[in-house]
Amino acid sequence: MNRLAVELPGLSLKNPIMPASGCFGFGREYAKFYDLSVLGAIMIKATTLEARFGNPTPRVAETPSGMLNAIGLQNPGIDKVLAEELPWLAQYDVPIIANIAGSTVEEYVEVAKRISKAPNVHALELNISCPNVKKGGIAFGTVPEVAAELTRAVKEVSAVPVYVKLSPNVTNIVAMAKAIEQAGADGLTMINTLLGMRIDVKTAKPILANVTGGLSGPAIKPIALRMIYEVSQAVSLPIIGMGGIQSAEDVIEFFYAGASAVAIGTAHFIDPYVCPNVIRDLPPLLDELGIQHISECTGRSWNNGQTVYCGA
């Protein structure tokens, strides 16, 4: 038995570990470090209809236990992604989750329609939570009705299941998740980055050229856990959890909160080998915890943790 195998809409994962969108490019850079087929899936960099350059530099700034980024959805556009990146990724035995973004509903629909037909794209991740672009992105992710309308429109044209990536920059994330569930989404991914900023003490100017950016890394892990804990008990959609994961212990914590799989983002910049290392570390950790299969961990912390502990 493969104790790490997970079944999700559209996705038969050999393990529940995947690189998060925007932290792994289209896989080429990390393929120099290890065989990408070891991964459960790959969430590729957000793809838009036209090529985008993104924001001016500096695009990153550091914070204790985290980092801010304001890349601005730089990508080569769907034509190139379909012609070059996805066929290149097809050499690996790994399902692709295509993160899609746009400035208008029409752009999302067009990208979804075309990219969902690529043979190795097994699911879409609807990016309605990028805090670093002026139009689109988070504009679709803060009002439940708007998010629901976009979800419906994309669901209608997509050839594969649609996961919606939630923004933590909202007052009520449960209301958002419910609206997206009712609109027909197949799953949720959460959380995207938190809007933040840093200012240079000497110059009094914002460090990021974009002024604000998205906070990621271990700093946001408690927020991600709390939000997954809340949302997973309010909706019946599977959740791919993310936000500061660095270790196998972190993965189990996200499952306990209610995730069914997880994505790793910022940790790649610290250790290119983080995904294979976490995949390697999971089985012995399951042994230590007396757990047969990782899926048993999902939601173990619910009900104030009263049913949680079954450690050896």
Added chain:
Amino acid sequence: MKEHMTIISNRQIAKGIYELTLASSLVQRMHTPGQFVHVKVATFAPLLRRPLSLCDINHEAGECTIVYRAEGTGTTLLSQKQPGETLDVLGPLGNGFPLSALSSGQRALLVGGGIGVPPLYELAKQLVKNGVCVTIVLGFQTKDVVFYEERFASFGKTYVATADGSYGMKGFVTDVIEHHALSFDVLYACGPKPMLKALQQQFPHKELYLSLEERMGCGVGACFACVCRVPHSETAYKKVCSDGPVFRAGEVVL
């Protein structure tokens, strides 16, 4: 490509400037001057690695040297590390200075500004080994932060300028080049962007290789933090970490 390297020495060589010598088998993979290593100095703060260029590669001793300025949280923490401790190092990364641009008997001008000086040391060493005639121009803010003058002088004529005139010629590296009418076949430079721009303007028709600096995330080309524009295009880009950090002048917008 990632190893724990042992600190052999870590000492101050000028005001706020440190020379760090590291040892491990990773050194045998280091060959090209201008490449950098990505160094983890703390677990959570700072979270990201620090890109530091290679200053000296010594395969026989199995050691490499990095010269850095203790400026922010990361490099200040690094300056406190002691011999015997280990450092998590990823690398070597990036594309360095092209040595094949010159053959024996040709002339190279090496121009360094401030903390951009270190990678030119290994470059000078390898060029001289190839029989290339090397002239070096080093620019610093002030006398207190001048370093490696004598070491460079062993490879070729070395000029030093300081912005405040407290050491060497008063002015910028471009003033030194003009004043001494220094000529060359290929110019290699590393330093602040205004210096690189000035060199590019001073020699619009010559072969120049410039090493750029930019805030980095991953250091391997995946995160798109350190991109720069390509001339005459709205969407074309190069990544400083993986396409550079060394570019031929004109290849990217400075």
